[in-house]
Amino acid sequence: MRLTSLLLAAFLSLTVARAEVRLVGSDLLGKDFTTALAAYSKRNDLGIKLALEGSRAGMEQLQSGRADLGLMVFSPGEKPPEAPYVVLPVAYHTLAVVVPATLPLSQITFGQLNTIYGDDAQSGLKRWSDLGVTGEWANRNILPNITGPGGGITYDLFRYTVLAAPSLKPTVGVQTTLSNTLTRIRGDEGGIAVLPLMPATQTRLKTLLVARGAQDVAFGPTPENLHSGDYPVRLPVYLVFRKDAAKQLQTTLRYLLSEEAVPLWEGAQLVPLPIQARNQMIFDLEVL
Structure with a gap:
């Protein structure tokens, strides 16, 4: 039994x-x-x-x-x-704002990103000097790129979380894949890109810290900052x-x-x- x-x-x-x-x-x-x-x-x-x-x-x-x-x-x-x-x-889900590693800039705000990317922005940030950058980078154009809707949720997360209105400037390069976005920013001096994540192997690029407002502390998209809510873009x-x-x-x-x-x-x-x-x-x- x-x-x-x-x-x-x-x-x-x-x-x-x-x-x-x-x-x-x-x-x-x-x-x-x-x-x-x-x-x-x-x-x-x-x-x-x-x-x-x-x-x-x-x-x-x-x-x-x-x-x-x-x-x-x-x-x-x-x-x-x-x-x-x-x-x-x-x-x-999150996003990373990425620039060349040699650019002497460490952080950026929602307002600045809106001016660079948003179609409704009243005035433009056209050169890196407009963001306070000096030296050899100062007079280089800011060339914005983003991974498009085919690359996941990043495109919509950025447009509806960061921008004041979801329309992008016609000058923004909307890339079909993450790989295409990386190729474009590595090839364009002065480029800036919005990616789903920064690949670990991209030593020639760096991730900017992001702040919601000019008076807010800027944070990077680390697991700790995302989980605490300090990084301002997460889903x-x-x-x-x-x-x-x-x-x-x-x-x-x-x-x-x-x-x-x-x-x-x-x-x-x-x-x-x-x-x-x-x-x-x-x-x-x-x-x-």
């Missing part, structure tokens, strides 16, 4: 471990993210079934019981769901699930918050939470 009970317990444990996890949510994460997560799930027998078709549709599926876990993006001002749901940030991706499903989802949640998953998020041009915050969330999940 005891042997039968032990075998039954082992069978039930295996069944739970291999239970299907229906994961829904934002289509902004992209095809590469979906492919990589599906491959990881298959290798590790996690049973994740992915349907990243949009946050609104995903939330409806969660509420109707047709999904177990969501990776959601809520628009600014949109209120995340309350109990019985648990809502935890897991990574951030969180949230884990959303019912509290009573936390135990069933432990394996998947721990992976998405783990150091092992960092390349998954970075490959989708997102910044994961700092490791201390992720470790704290993993600990907190144990007691839900």
Whole structure:
């Protein structure tokens, strides 16, 4: 009898471990993210079934019981769901303002970016001297570029978060891919570019600190600054699930918050939470 009970317990444990996890949510994460997560799930027998078709549709599926876990993006001002749901940030969409490494400029404000990029700007910042730069860079033209809508959410995040109105100047170079943007700014002396993230290998470029206003402190897009809200441009991706499903989802949640998953998020041009915050969330999940 005891042997039968032990075998039954082992069978039930295996069944739970291999239970299907229906994961829904934002289509902004992209095809590469979906492919990589599906491959990881298959290798590790996690049973994740992915349907990243949009946050609104995903939330409806969660509420109707047709999904177990969501990776959601809520628009600014949109209120995340309350109990019985648990809502935890897991990574951030953001952008980096990038210039040549030799340019003697370390930071920039929303207002200055609006003047450089925004079609509604009343006066232009045409040369680097207009931003207080001296020396050999002073008389060089500021040549603005941005990765376009085909390169992810950066284009719209910049237009609707940083600019006073979402229209760009006709002189802004809208590049089709991140690679094209990097090529353009490396080739154009005096260039400035808005990218999803600064690739680690770009030693000839640097990321400017960004401040919302002229009197505000400027910050860079580090995991710590994004998570604290100090960097002024971020759009969180949230884990959303019912509290009573936390135990069933432990394996998947721990992976998405783990150091092992960092390349998954970075490959989708997102910044994961700092490791201390992720470790704290993993600990907190144990007691839900």
